[in-house]
Amino acid sequence: MPEIFQSLQIVREKIAEAAARAGRDLQEIQLVAVSKTHPPEAVRAAMDAGQMLFGESKVQEARAKIPLCPGRARWHFIGHLQKNKIRHALPLFELIHGVDSLELARDLDRVAGEMGLHPRALLEVNVAGEGSKFGFAPAKLRTAMEELLALGRVQIEGLMCIPPPQSKAEDARKFFVALRNLRDELMREFRVPLPQLSMGMSGDFGTAIEEGATLVRVGTAIFGERSGKTWKASETRADD
Numbered sequence: 001m002p003e004i005f006q007s008l009q010i011v012r013e014k015i016a017e018a019a020a021r022a023g024r025d026l027q028e029i030q031l032v033a034v035s036k037t038h039p040p041e042a043v044r045a046a047m048d049a050g051q052m053l054f055g056e057s058k059v060q061e062a063r064a065k066i067p068l069c070p071g072r073a074r075w076h077f078i079g080h081l082q083k084n085k086i087r088h089a090l091p092l093f094e095l096i097h098g099v100d101s102l103e104l105a106r107d108l109d110r111v112a113g114e115m116g117l118h119p120r121a122l123l124e125v126n127v128a129g130e131g132s133k134f135g136f137a138p139a140k141l142r143t144a145m146e147e148l149l150a151l152g153r154v155q156i157e158g159l160m161c162i163p164p165p166q167s168k169a170e171d172a173r174k175f176f177v178a179l180r181n182l183r184d185e186l187m188r189e190f191r192v193p194l195p196q197l198s199m200g201m202s203g204d205f206g207t208a209i210e211e212g213a214t215l216v217r218v219g220t221a222i223f224g225e226r227s228g229k230t231w232k233a234s235e236t237r238a239d240d
Protein backbone atom coordinates (compact mmCIF):
# COMPACT_ATOMS: atom_id res chain seq x y z
CA MET A 1 0.00 0.00 0.00
CA PRO A 2 2.40 2.70 -1.22
CA GLU A 3 -0.34 5.34 -1.00
CA ILE A 4 -0.44 4.98 2.80
CA PHE A 5 3.32 5.54 2.97
CA GLN A 6 2.96 8.74 0.91
CA SER A 7 -0.09 10.01 2.77
CA LEU A 8 1.70 9.55 6.07
CA GLN A 9 4.67 11.53 4.78
CA ILE A 10 2.37 14.38 3.79
CA VAL A 11 0.54 14.36 7.15
CA ARG A 12 3.88 14.38 9.00
CA GLU A 13 5.08 17.32 6.95
CA LYS A 14 1.90 19.25 7.70
CA ILE A 15 2.26 18.49 11.40
CA ALA A 16 5.85 19.76 11.33
CA GLU A 17 4.81 22.92 9.46
CA ALA A 18 1.99 23.66 11.92
CA ALA A 19 4.32 23.10 14.87
CA ALA A 20 6.87 25.46 13.31
CA ARG A 21 4.20 28.14 12.72
CA ALA A 22 3.23 27.93 16.38
CA GLY A 23 6.84 27.74 17.60
CA ARG A 24 6.09 24.41 19.25
CA ASP A 25 8.36 21.44 19.84
CA LEU A 26 7.41 18.60 17.48
CA GLN A 27 8.06 16.14 20.32
CA GLU A 28 4.91 17.35 22.12
CA ILE A 29 2.64 16.27 19.27
CA GLN A 30 1.56 12.68 18.72
CA LEU A 31 -0.16 11.46 15.60
CA VAL A 32 -2.93 8.95 16.24
CA ALA A 33 -3.59 7.15 12.95
CA VAL A 34 -7.32 6.39 12.98
CA SER A 35 -7.64 2.96 11.41
CA LYS A 36 -11.38 2.39 12.03
CA THR A 37 -13.13 0.55 9.16
CA HIS A 38 -9.73 -0.29 7.61
CA PRO A 39 -8.21 -3.79 7.63
CA PRO A 40 -5.09 -5.01 9.44
CA GLU A 41 -3.20 -4.76 6.13
CA ALA A 42 -3.65 -0.99 6.23
CA VAL A 43 -2.33 -0.88 9.81
CA ARG A 44 0.68 -2.95 8.75
CA ALA A 45 1.36 -0.65 5.82
CA ALA A 46 1.34 2.34 8.16
CA MET A 47 3.67 0.50 10.55
CA ASP A 48 6.06 -0.18 7.69
CA ALA A 49 6.12 3.59 7.27
CA GLY A 50 7.03 4.04 10.94
CA GLN A 51 3.60 4.75 12.45
CA MET A 52 3.10 2.86 15.74
CA LEU A 53 0.11 4.62 17.34
CA PHE A 54 -3.43 3.89 16.15
CA GLY A 55 -6.96 4.91 17.07
CA GLU A 56 -10.13 2.83 16.98
CA SER A 57 -13.67 3.90 17.84
CA LYS A 58 -15.51 0.58 18.18
CA VAL A 59 -14.56 -2.00 20.80
CA GLN A 60 -15.96 -4.89 18.76
CA GLU A 61 -13.94 -3.96 15.69
CA ALA A 62 -10.79 -3.38 17.72
CA ARG A 63 -11.09 -6.75 19.45
CA ALA A 64 -11.12 -8.47 16.07
CA LYS A 65 -8.44 -6.32 14.46
CA ILE A 66 -5.78 -5.77 17.11
CA PRO A 67 -4.79 -9.46 17.46
CA LEU A 68 -4.15 -9.51 13.69
CA CYS A 69 -1.78 -6.53 13.85
CA PRO A 70 1.87 -6.62 14.97
CA GLY A 71 2.16 -6.57 18.75
CA ARG A 72 4.29 -3.45 18.88
CA ALA A 73 1.39 -1.29 17.64
CA ARG A 74 -0.11 0.91 20.39
CA TRP A 75 -3.81 1.67 20.52
CA HIS A 76 -6.00 4.55 21.70
CA PHE A 77 -9.77 4.35 22.04
CA ILE A 78 -11.32 7.46 20.47
CA GLY A 79 -15.02 6.54 20.32
CA HIS A 80 -17.99 6.61 22.64
CA LEU A 81 -17.31 3.87 25.19
CA GLN A 82 -20.38 1.91 26.24
CA LYS A 83 -20.59 0.69 29.78
CA ASN A 84 -20.88 -2.98 28.81
CA LYS A 85 -17.71 -2.77 26.66
CA ILE A 86 -15.38 -1.42 29.35
CA ARG A 87 -14.08 -4.83 30.38
CA HIS A 88 -13.06 -5.64 26.82
CA ALA A 89 -11.66 -2.19 26.09
CA LEU A 90 -9.38 -1.73 29.09
CA PRO A 91 -6.75 -4.36 28.22
CA LEU A 92 -6.55 -3.21 24.59
CA PHE A 93 -6.07 0.55 24.87
CA GLU A 94 -3.37 2.62 26.53
CA LEU A 95 -5.47 5.81 26.47
CA ILE A 96 -9.25 6.35 26.44
CA HIS A 97 -9.83 9.69 24.70
CA GLY A 98 -13.52 10.17 25.20
CA VAL A 99 -14.68 9.80 28.81
CA ASP A 100 -17.85 11.80 28.39
CA SER A 101 -19.77 11.47 31.65
CA LEU A 102 -19.27 11.05 35.37
CA GLU A 103 -21.17 7.76 35.22
CA LEU A 104 -18.76 6.35 32.64
CA ALA A 105 -15.76 7.52 34.68
CA ARG A 106 -17.15 5.81 37.79
CA ASP A 107 -17.80 2.58 35.87
CA LEU A 108 -14.31 2.69 34.35
CA ASP A 109 -12.81 3.13 37.79
CA ARG A 110 -14.79 0.24 39.27
CA VAL A 111 -13.98 -2.20 36.43
CA ALA A 112 -10.33 -1.12 36.42
CA GLY A 113 -10.23 -1.92 40.13
CA GLU A 114 -11.63 -5.39 39.51
CA MET A 115 -9.08 -5.97 36.75
CA GLY A 116 -6.13 -4.47 38.63
CA LEU A 117 -5.56 -1.77 35.96
CA HIS A 118 -4.85 1.96 36.06
CA PRO A 119 -6.35 3.35 32.85
CA ARG A 120 -5.29 6.71 31.44
CA ALA A 121 -8.13 8.88 30.18
CA LEU A 122 -9.09 12.19 28.63
CA LEU A 123 -12.39 13.97 29.28
CA GLU A 124 -14.50 14.73 26.24
CA VAL A 125 -15.90 18.25 26.28
CA ASN A 126 -18.87 19.37 24.26
CA VAL A 127 -17.29 22.65 23.19
CA ALA A 128 -20.00 23.53 20.70
CA GLY A 129 -22.82 23.10 23.18
CA GLU A 130 -25.02 20.95 20.94
CA GLY A 131 -27.65 18.98 22.82
CA SER A 132 -27.22 15.81 20.78
CA LYS A 133 -23.47 15.31 21.08
CA PHE A 134 -21.54 13.36 23.70
CA GLY A 135 -19.30 15.08 26.17
CA PHE A 136 -19.27 17.21 29.30
CA ALA A 137 -20.75 20.68 29.07
CA PRO A 138 -17.94 22.96 30.35
CA ALA A 139 -19.93 24.06 33.40
CA LYS A 140 -20.81 20.45 34.27
CA LEU A 141 -17.17 19.48 34.00
CA ARG A 142 -16.17 22.10 36.57
CA THR A 143 -18.60 20.63 39.09
CA ALA A 144 -17.61 17.03 38.28
CA MET A 145 -13.87 17.67 38.36
CA GLU A 146 -13.32 17.11 42.07
CA GLU A 147 -14.85 13.64 41.93
CA LEU A 148 -13.09 12.79 38.65
CA LEU A 149 -9.70 13.67 40.09
CA ALA A 150 -10.40 11.66 43.23
CA LEU A 151 -10.98 8.40 41.33
CA GLY A 152 -8.50 5.86 42.61
CA ARG A 153 -7.80 4.07 39.33
CA VAL A 154 -8.60 6.31 36.37
CA GLN A 155 -5.91 8.87 35.69
CA ILE A 156 -7.18 12.02 33.97
CA GLU A 157 -4.50 13.43 31.66
CA GLY A 158 -6.34 16.10 29.72
CA LEU A 159 -9.26 17.00 27.48
CA MET A 160 -10.60 16.00 24.09
CA CYS A 161 -13.14 17.50 21.71
CA ILE A 162 -14.88 16.70 18.44
CA PRO A 163 -16.19 20.01 17.08
CA PRO A 164 -19.09 19.95 14.63
CA PRO A 165 -17.87 19.34 11.07
CA GLN A 166 -16.68 22.59 9.47
CA SER A 167 -16.35 23.47 5.84
CA LYS A 168 -13.14 25.37 6.63
CA ALA A 169 -10.48 24.41 9.16
CA GLU A 170 -10.37 28.04 10.29
CA ASP A 171 -13.98 27.75 11.53
CA ALA A 172 -12.91 25.04 13.99
CA ARG A 173 -10.28 27.28 15.60
CA LYS A 174 -12.64 28.83 18.15
CA PHE A 175 -13.51 25.36 19.49
CA PHE A 176 -9.84 24.42 19.85
CA VAL A 177 -9.16 27.70 21.65
CA ALA A 178 -12.14 27.04 23.94
CA LEU A 179 -10.83 23.58 24.83
CA ARG A 180 -7.35 24.90 25.57
CA ASN A 181 -8.70 27.75 27.70
CA LEU A 182 -10.90 25.36 29.66
CA ARG A 183 -7.93 23.06 30.23
CA ASP A 184 -5.82 26.00 31.46
CA GLU A 185 -8.60 27.11 33.84
CA LEU A 186 -9.05 23.61 35.24
CA MET A 187 -5.31 23.25 35.81
CA ARG A 188 -5.23 26.51 37.75
CA GLU A 189 -8.42 25.89 39.70
CA PHE A 190 -7.71 22.27 40.67
CA ARG A 191 -3.91 22.46 40.72
CA VAL A 192 -3.44 19.34 38.61
CA PRO A 193 -1.40 18.71 35.48
CA LEU A 194 -3.64 18.17 32.41
CA PRO A 195 -0.98 17.98 29.69
CA GLN A 196 -2.98 16.37 26.90
CA LEU A 197 -5.26 18.10 24.39
CA SER A 198 -6.74 15.65 21.87
CA MET A 199 -8.12 17.76 19.05
CA GLY A 200 -7.88 17.98 15.27
CA MET A 201 -8.85 15.51 12.54
CA SER A 202 -8.01 15.20 8.82
CA GLY A 203 -9.56 18.51 7.86
CA ASP A 204 -8.19 20.68 10.65
CA PHE A 205 -5.25 19.09 12.48
CA GLY A 206 -2.92 21.92 11.44
CA THR A 207 -5.19 24.49 13.08
CA ALA A 208 -5.52 22.27 16.16
CA ILE A 209 -1.72 22.07 16.48
CA GLU A 210 -1.47 25.85 16.22
CA GLU A 211 -3.85 26.00 19.19
CA GLY A 212 -2.03 23.48 21.35
CA ALA A 213 -3.10 19.96 20.34
CA THR A 214 -0.82 17.24 21.74
CA LEU A 215 -2.76 14.39 20.10
CA VAL A 216 -4.22 14.70 16.59
CA ARG A 217 -6.57 11.95 15.41
CA VAL A 218 -6.17 11.56 11.68
CA GLY A 219 -7.92 8.89 9.60
CA THR A 220 -8.97 9.87 6.09
CA ALA A 221 -5.81 11.84 5.29
CA ILE A 222 -3.76 8.69 5.96
CA PHE A 223 -5.94 5.75 4.95
CA GLY A 224 -8.31 7.35 2.44
CA GLU A 225 -12.09 7.57 2.49
CA ARG A 226 -14.01 5.15 4.68
CA SER A 227 -16.71 2.88 3.30
CA GLY A 228 -18.79 3.66 6.38
CA LYS A 229 -18.96 0.06 7.53
CA THR A 230 -16.91 -1.35 10.40
CA TRP A 231 -14.22 -3.84 9.47
CA LYS A 232 -14.98 -7.48 10.36
CA ALA A 233 -12.55 -10.38 10.58
CA SER A 234 -14.60 -12.33 8.04
CA GLU A 235 -13.68 -9.75 5.42
CA THR A 236 -10.02 -10.67 5.74
CA ARG A 237 -8.74 -12.53 2.72
CA ALA A 238 -8.09 -16.22 3.19
CA ASP A 239 -4.39 -15.73 2.44
CA ASP A 240 -4.02 -12.87 4.93
Ligand SMILES: *Cc1c(COP(=O)(O)O)cnc(C)c1O
Pocket residue numbers: 034036057078079162201202203217218219220221
Ligand atom coordinates in the same frame (compact mmCIF):
# COMPACT_ATOMS: atom_id res chain seq x y z
C1 LIG B 1 -13.13 8.91 12.76
C2 LIG B 1 -12.61 9.82 13.80
C3 LIG B 1 -11.48 10.61 13.55
C4 LIG B 1 -10.76 10.65 12.22
O1 LIG B 1 -11.48 11.42 11.32
P1 LIG B 1 -10.87 11.81 9.88
O2 LIG B 1 -11.68 12.99 9.47
O3 LIG B 1 -11.04 10.63 9.01
O4 LIG B 1 -9.44 12.15 10.08
C5 LIG B 1 -10.99 11.41 14.58
N1 LIG B 1 -11.60 11.44 15.79
C6 LIG B 1 -12.69 10.69 16.06
C7 LIG B 1 -13.29 10.77 17.41
C8 LIG B 1 -13.24 9.87 15.08
O5 LIG B 1 -14.33 9.14 15.37
